[in-house]
Amino acid sequence: MYILGISGYYHDSAACLLHDGEIIAAAQEERFTRIKHDLKFPINAVDYCLSEAGIVASQLDHVVFYDKPFLKFERILETYIAFAPKGFKSFSASLPVWLKDKLFQKTIITKELKSSLGDDVDWNKKLLFSEHHLSHAASAYFPSPFDNAAVLTMDGVGEWTTTSLAIGNRNKLEVHKEIHFPHSLGLLYSALTYYTGFKVNSGEYKIMGLAPYGEPKYVDTIKDNLIDIKEDGSFALDMSFFDYCTGLTMTNEKFDELFGAPPRKPESELTQREMDLAASIQKVTEEVVIKLAKGVAKETGEKNLCLAGGVALNCVANGILLRENIFDKIWIQPAAGDAGGALGAAFGAYHIMLDQPRAPSSGKDKMKGAYLGPSFSPDDIEKSLKDCGAVYSTYTESEIIERTAQALAEGKAVGWMNGRMEFGPRALGGRSIIADPRSPTMQKLLNLKVKYRESFRPFAPSVLREDVAEWFELDVDSPYMLFVADVDKSKRREMTDEEKNLFGIDKLNVPRSEIPSITHVDYSARVQTVHFDTNPRYHKLISRFKELTGCPVLVNTSFNVRGEPIICTAEDAFRCFMGTELDMLIVGETLLLKEDQNASLKENYETKYEFD
Structure with missing residues (x-):
């Protein structure tokens, strides 16, 4: 049974495909359109999901939308009535949009499916709707490693709900309380x-x-x-x-x-x-x-x-x-925002609406490390780079790891495109910019000359799971970069009295540990544990970096600049590489050095995208 989940029309449109309850593919529309938080119908993400599964649209059993437009309109209408006459101007401005587009989203979605996937399918019969917070809850519970769990969802607002408590038991998920x-x-x-x-x-x-x-x-x-x-x-x-x-x-x-x-x-x-x-x-x-x-x-x-x-x-x-x-x-669901609603809608339809069984927990979650997006063959990568005018060399995996680890140890900033793209807002070693965390200047360099963003923003560490407890006050899996923990006291640097008296941004340039580039001003870090079973190449790279330096940690930030969606393709990677002060780019088995590239291909990425 194939079930396609979709979210859209607000922000972070996405699509997810399940086959008999297993996640085959999931991606956000922004990664294909290059429009940050793209809200349009996720046709590119849908196309990708079908392609990844090797199926055609007529093989879909159901398509599930992540919320219920009628309930959302009810909330908006009742809210304006409750506050009347205040807000009439904004209400009168939004009403035509609702009457023309949003209120009749079933018709709109059906038209999108027909025009994009073919009109030889009765999409009306296949189209289902979930509730917003039930989609969130389903995205949290059904892929989780638990047979039983309490499920807490918190966001801005869905239809009416802003906070919900549900209880999951095998293939059942029931909402008990809402705010x-x-x-x-x-x-x-x-x-x-x-x-x-x-x-x-x-x-x-x-x-x-x-x-x-x-x-x-x-x-x-x-x-x-x-x-x-x-x-x-x-x-x-x-x-x-x-x-x-x-x-x-x-x-x-x-x-x-x-x-x-x-x-x-x-x-x-x-x-x-x-x-x-x-x-x-x-x-x-x-x-x-x-x-x-x-x-x-x-x-x-x-x-x-x-x-x-x-x-x-x-x-x-x-x-x-x-x-x-x-x-x-x-x-915690790694795509916890609205993009993850597509995944939750699909899971909710499979287990709740269709009462399909859920396999007993194996102790691991079902998200496959969140590596659920597109990957590209070596031939596809080389063709793309040639079309871009890139100068590159091709190596074996072991050579790529050795050369990258050496470059990192020498203080170079590296663009790293490896395997399948991540689903959710975090780069997890699939589409990452990586660097040496021991450098006291790397945070400032990456923020100002690579990411083109505010200097105060911190970077996250990727650490080998087996070494996390030695370097951080944390000893649980954190593969999705969703827990902040303090750097271990043994790795910290004691601040001088003068440094302790600094205020605000003046604290920024004071090294606080042996890995200052990922240590925030309060000694904390947003930790990603790296696991061999979900990302073996990234694990091998950090392991080799550890052999060279004694440090099992890398700086990891998303491969993009401020206001740009995370890269998806080799073309995206090369453009960002040429538009920033990255020193090296790795795309699969290919390696590119900045000094080898045609300078005329450089773009001004500092002003290319709107501020986020």
Whole structure:
């Protein structure tokens, strides 16, 4: 049985294909169109999924959309009525869009399927709809390594739900509790994202990265005015401070008065105030997540927890949750945002709607390391590079590993395209930029001259699973870079009194450990454990780097520049290589050096993409 899951029309459109409950392929549309967070119908991702399976569209048994447009429209309509006459202008502007496009998405999706995949199939009969948070919950539980688990989903909003608690048991998944719009932890975090001058639905992770530079001075202000948090983690927002229900912005003038200034203008200078606001909303988010988890554990008695929804990408909160030992084990869907809804919709249809059995747990999850996207043959790679005008050499795998490890040990920054592309927002050694974490200047170099992004943003370490406990205060699998842990005390550098008295961004250039390029200002790191069984070549590379340097860790950041989707193809890799100050590019068995390339092929990547 083939089931295609799709998400789209809001942000991060994606497609996923299951065959008899096994994930065959999954990818986001942005990787093919090169439009960040592309929201259009994911036809390129669908085509890829069918191609990967080697099937034609008529072999699909069902197509499942990840939410229910009618319920979403009901929420929007009831919200505007509740707040009337306020917001009539934005309502009148959005209504024609809903009546023309969104409300009749079944018709639109059917037309897309017909025009893209052929009109010889009755797509109306094959098309199913899931609910948004049920899709999130299914994406968290069904691929997890657990036979039984509590499932917590947290995001901005689906149809009505913003937070949900479900319980998974074999092939059953039942929602037990929900918190409804407009009360939303995700939207509260997005409100502070907007207020501090970053873009909603993409800048939230910047707030998380900025938080350690600040002091949580505004926690009481937020808790006394914006959010009422109960002991079980349930919460309610005071909507008089927000404008997202009826307006075109997240916050309003009352919000400005509370914090004493209007929102920061995007791309203007960051001040200590923004850092303190970031630290404060991060602290409040952590409190809500911990209380929710404790409430879930007490109510359900479950020993395992699964997480999904955009808030589940807050790896700092996840790391604290892990250390609290509320649950024996925690598993987080690597594509926890809306892209993962495509996967959850497919799983939900297979197990819940069609009552298909779920195999007993083998102790490993079913995500295949999240390497679910396209890969390319050596011949395809060479043809693509020739067409780009690239100068390259071809080597065996062992030669590629040796030359790359040597280059890394010499301080070079390397573009690394290896095997299948990752599904989700993190690069995990399939489409990564990698470097030596021992360099005290590598973080600044990568941010300013390769990624073209804000200097404060941290980089993650890829570490061999067998060595993680020696280098970090963590000894569990973290293959999807979703837990933050502190660098082990034995690897840290003691700061001088003068350094300890620095504030804000002044802390940035102070080395804090033997691996300063991945050590954040609070000694933390967003850890990815690398496993031989899911990514053998990346594991071999780090192992060889360890033999050369004694360090089983690499800097790992996504292979793209600011505002660009992560690369997918060899052409994408070469363009990004030529548009940045990367020194070396590895694409499969091919190796490219910057000095060998035709300088006329260089692009100005610093201004090529819109700011994220």
